[in-house]
Amino acid sequence: MSMSAAATLAVAQSEPDRLAVVIGNQDYVGIDDLANAKHDAERFSAMLRDLGFTVFDGYNVDRQGFEDLLRASILNVTEGAEIVFFYAGHGIQIGRRNYLLPTDVAFDSVYDLPVESVTLDRVIELLSARGKVHVAIIDACRDNPFPDKVLAGNLDASLFETKSGFDVFQTPLNSLVAFSTAPGMVAYDGKGSENSPYTAAIVNAVSAAPERDILSVFAQVREAVYNVTEGKQVPWESSTLVQPFQFGRSAKATVAASAENTVPVSESGTTTRQVAAPDFPSEVTLSVAYDRQVALGPALAAALDQSELPPITVTSVPDQGLVSVRADGVLYRPILGERRATELAATLRDDFSITVQSNGTEIPVTVLLEMEVNACDLAAGDALDPGSVGFYRLPNEIEVAYALEACQAAVQAHPEEGRFSYQLGRAEQAAGQLRESFQSFQTAVTQGHIRALNGTGRFLISKRIDHQTTGIPQNPEGALALYEKGIEAGDPFAMHSKGLHFLRNGKNAAEREMGFELLDRAAELGHTYSMNELGIYFLTKDTEHFLPERGLRYLQASAARQDIYGYYNLGFVEANGLNGPKDLNAAYQWYLKASEGGHPFGPSTLGRMIRRGEVPGQGDAEALVWYDKGLSRGDGWGGVNAARMVLKGEGTTVDVPEALIRFAKARHLSNKKAAEAALEGLQGHSAIDVAKATQLLLRDMGAEVVVDGAIGPATRRVLAAMAAEANLPAPADDRLSELETAARIYWAKSPTRPDLF
DSSP states (O other), rough: EEEEEOOOOOOTTOOOOOEEEEEEOOOOOOSOOOSHHHHHHHHHHHHHHHOOOEEEEEEEEOOOHHHHHHHHHHOOOOOTEEEEEESSSSSEEETTTTEEOOTTTTOOOOHHHHHHHHEEEHHHHHHHEEEEEEEEEEOOOOOOOOOOOEEEEEEOOOOHHHHHHOOOOOOTTTEEEEESTTTOOOOOOOOOOOOOHHHHHHHHHHOOOOOOHHHHHHHHHHHHHHHTTTTTTTOEEEEOOOOOOOSSSOOHHHHHHHHTTTTTOOSOOOOOOOOSSSSSOOOEEEEEEEEESOOHHHHHHTTOOSSSSSOOEEEEOOSEEEEEEETTTTEEEEEEOOEEEGOOEEEEEEEEEEEETTTTTEEEEEEEEEOOOHHHHHHHHOOTTTTTTTTEGGGGGOHHHHHHHHHHHHHHHHHTOHHHHHHHHHHHHHHHOOOHHHHHHHHHHHTTTTTHHHHHHHHHHHHHHHHHHHOOOOOOHHHHHHHHHHHHOOHHHHHHHHHHHHHOOOSSSOOOOHHHHHHHHHTTTOOOHHHHHEEEEEEEETTOOOOOHHHHHHHHHHHHTTOOOHHHHHHHHHHTTTTTSOOHHHHHHHHHHHHHHSSSHHHHHHHHHHTTTOSSTOHHHHHHHHHHHHHHHHHHHHHHHHHHHHHHHSSEEEEEEHHHHHHHHHHTTHHHHHHHHHHHHHTTTOOOHHHHHHHHHEEEEEEEESSSSSSOOHHHHHHHHHHHHHTTTOOOSSHHHHHHHHHHHHHHHSSGGGOOO
């Protein structure tokens, strides 16, 4: 994949941004290659760059490469953008939907469709979600490479034959979808090194008159293709355009843009005619903060030792962004891409060239950019976040203390920036500060941060948090409304959250089908949470949707993307023989990998395997360690199982109060069956042991109490004060009530991670 800046650098300030995603798939691994798809895409990319588009292009792109390109487009699309999508390669129709085929496509199973292909209408919906105008051009209707295949595409697993050509579908408002041939028909490839008739006709028509309206362009293209193929191929378009669109800007806009490139500007937008210094340095270094767009005017003027920026012309583009000289200043906009923050340096570099006018001469100057990435972006940036700068950590990768400090500082320095408010909320959630996290997410929503809609909604709908102690309202309907706003803006996390709700809780087949569609749509963008949810859905025994082979396809895709839940779920598959004979060693390795990555249930699962004698060389002591780790992550069964072992002295010495502490903690976690088992385990013990457990737990939380098995006035005052601080009522004058209150205080102080469940 390559991401290249547009060749035209300066644009009129009132014009929307212009972005294109171009894919040319020619060399396929398991099916017939195409003759000119790559050549077609390259020529189309070159044309768009010449016309001022920022182009994200990929050639011979596999499935994960598709995800990368689409994720990059999510990051870089701005409100009001003009967006063009071009695809040349294999494409087929299955049922009433159209699919684009990555180069590694392999339909080995009837259930491979969602993890091996890309759905065209979803691509169009995604790219048009935040743009002003969207144009999709598909030069893909060659022969069907899978003529004998039937594949499942819907929730009910009904099978459809693959067909050549594409089918008609509803396009979003203010968009145009253009196909190289009419629905159900086949298009022609170019001969030798020539372009296809369709691509050649488009490039020729646009190059001849780039400012012509697009509908007129495609009328000419249709006529040209019809003539050159002797009536065998007739291009077809579906349009909902309500505003004009031209591939090229008008001559007036071009002149204005060119003029802006040579006018001295200040950040206030005023122009001056200043006598330049006789000499300028041949190279300057600007140290600036990395952001979605960076104002360079003041720093550049200072580096040139000028009070205001003199007349400049940009002569070469940066490698990783684009620069424009506008009436309101000089702007650098990085081309954003998703990068794991754990693997990223804090300083990024780029460079470009300018000429500075000085007494009638033009002096060349190289501008070096040293851009400091905000520590909050590195500490708590979120994956697939359309409002981020592209750096992310998964929930289990957040280093709590570092993230809190970095994001608190960022919010203080930039109080109106929704990105930092949201990322602070992520840090607070990881730290167990759920009330504060919810408030930060709400603030980010008011600041227009799209991903915060999902974060706020998950708090409102969650059953895994104590709404009383946190003060967070429970409002499922409000959550669904927030999810819908996120979906409209193209956020795959909102797609996942709403899809999960309706697949699990749908009242009828239509709601469950909607849930499946949303989850499958998010999975197509590489959202591993959705892959796991769908995988488990089809691997649930004793249901009408138990289709292990289908579920396995999703889980394998998740694990391939290094997701801890994909690891865990594949362990489940191996342990239960859902992929052939049981393989306990393989199951142990998958569970271990998941647990080491922070999976909440993985530790308890390992403990159970050890207790059953399924892990050679390990015994009760190792099992107890894993159970306790599971309890610390919020797994109630981890606490129940550990407590039972401590009562029997298995893996440790008998210690009744320590066992009761584990039961009490498990009693107040979200798993109802584990909570019931914990309540049963708390019964029948002496008042002294129960009191000692309460005192030990209070002391573990920092209270200064004597552990003597007698709850006196001093201990009760401490307990009542801590309960009030946690927004809990004081306990009854009863030993068991006191212990349970202490356990609730413990979870209020050290809550589990709802973002990990």
